[in-house]
Amino acid sequence: MVNVSFQILVFALCTTLLIVRTQSQGHIGLSKKHVPLFIFGDSIYDAGNNNYINTTVMANYWPYGETFFKYPTGRFSDGRIIPDFIAEYAKLPFILPFLQPGNHEFTYGVNFASAGAGALVETRQGMVIDLHTQLSYFESVTKSLRRKLGDEEAKALLSRAHASILLSEEFVGMVVGNITAVIKEVYKKGGRNFGFFSIWPIACIPFGRVLERRKTGACLDEITPYVTLHNKAFPKVLESLQNELDGFRYSFSEFHDFLKERMDHPSKYGFEEGKVACCGSGPYRGFFSCGGKRGVAEYELCDNVTEYVFFDSAHATERLYRQFAKQFWAGPAYSTAPYNLKALFESKY
Ligand SMILES: *[C@@H]1O[C@H](CO)[C@@H](O)[C@H](O)[C@H]1NC(C)=O
Numbered sequence: 001m002v003n004v005s006f007q008i009l010v011f012a013l014c015t016t017l018l019i020v021r022t023q024s025q026g027h028i029g030l031s032k033k034h035v036p037l038f039i040f041g042d043s044i045y046d047a048g049n050n051n052y053i054n055t056t057v058m059a060n061y062w063p064y065g066e067t068f069f070k071y072p073t074g075r076f077s078d079g080r081i082i083p084d085f086i087a088e089y090a091k092l093p094f095i096l097p098f099l100q101p102g103n104h105e106f107t108y109g110v111n112f113a114s115a116g117a118g119a120l121v122e123t124r125q126g127m128v129i130d131l132h133t134q135l136s137y138f139e140s141v142t143k144s145l146r147r148k149l150g151d152e153e154a155k156a157l158l159s160r161a162h163a164s165i166l167l168s169e170e171f172v173g174m175v176v177g178n179i180t181a182v183i184k185e186v187y188k189k190g191g192r193n194f195g196f197f198s199i200w201p202i203a204c205i206p207f208g209r210v211l212e213r214r215k216t217g218a219c220l221d222e223i224t225p226y227v228t229l230h231n232k233a234f235p236k237v238l239e240s241l242q243n244e245l246d247g248f249r250y251s252f253s254e255f256h257d258f259l260k261e262r263m264d265h266p267s268k269y270g271f272e273e274g275k276v277a278c279c280g281s282g283p284y285r286g287f288f289s290c291g292g293k294r295g296v297a298e299y300e301l302c303d304n305v306t307e308y309v310f311f312d313s314a315h316a317t318e319r320l321y322r323q324f325a326k327q328f329w330a331g332p333a334y335s336t337a338p339y340n341l342k343a344l345f346e347s348k349y
Pocket residue numbers: 054055
């Protein structure tokens with residue numbers, strides 16, 4: 001009934017989430033100084049790119065988007081997602097999906113993220129915009145900026161970058177390797193400030209709980225060691241990149257325990273329900289059937305989404321994303337280090 005394999009889900013949720021932020025100095029046509037935001041990643045960051053590719057990994061139908069936008073935008077949530085809040089805090093407009101038709105300015109940045117994408121090209125090949133293709137889009141954007149602004153100004157615009165990462169499973173080494181390669185490419189193009197966060201407790205999201213067949217409602221604990229391994233390995237990679245790459249600066253925010261806390265103690269954070277999804281079917285509404293367009297027509301939808309941590313079986317609600325975006329933006333050093341996003345956005349370098 002669930003035609004998405006567990007392995008694919010792991011990949012889908014363990015993808016690199018990478019925000020590149022750059023500094024614009026103000027120039028012809030760019031009179032206002034602002035800091036553009038470039039977004040790479042998977043469904044946690046996808047603002048609608050998958051609407052424009054041939055894929056079944058989509059959220060462009062009701063009830064996705066039901067609260068804030070009042071229409072489905074392609075975001076995997078009831079409303080806004082993390083990059084929308086980061087853009088708001090940075091006083092930027094919504095960052096548009098790269099594939100959305102129209103004349104892109106790119107000077108505020110652009111969103112390359114694609115739901116289902118993995119760090120490895122093989123992850124859902126042909127169904128998603130993999131990380132390397134996202135990087136090639138970024139390269140075409142930097143070319144277009146150079147044409148428009150000239151080399152110097154484009155370089156200034158791209159002079160500060162920032163990144164975030166989540167990974168796991170047997171391919172920990174390969175995944176980290178590929179993400180590192182992407183970070184280095186973006187750095188070569190002028191990116192300096194990056195934002196990353198740790199992988200959330202995938203084993204215990206509603207989808208993980210329905211896949212654990214031995215004991216209803218238990219977490220799918222086979223995945224946990226990979227998540228733990230990644231969450232330990234990745235910050236070390238970032239530290240070494242900081243030593244290796246001159247001017248490389250990043251924010252790494254703790255998402256794993258942040259989410260686990262809210263799943264285990266929802267009422268402490270203003271939620272009623274931390275484990276059951278608002279939209280889906282089966283135990284914990286853990287089957288990925290929200291909207292009834294993925295091969296399963298029947299699904300349930302909760303009455304009051306603000307009470308929930310999870311919107312569908314694998315993605316959080318706007319309310320949860322907003323709480324996390326606040327930590328990512330302004331979090332104290334024990335949750336977000338060595339810088340928070342605010343410090344990176346406001347720095348003069
Ligand atoms: C879309 O993808 C499906 C499945 O991979 C394939 O069968 C179909 O031909 C594709 N459609 C287009 C228009 O490319």
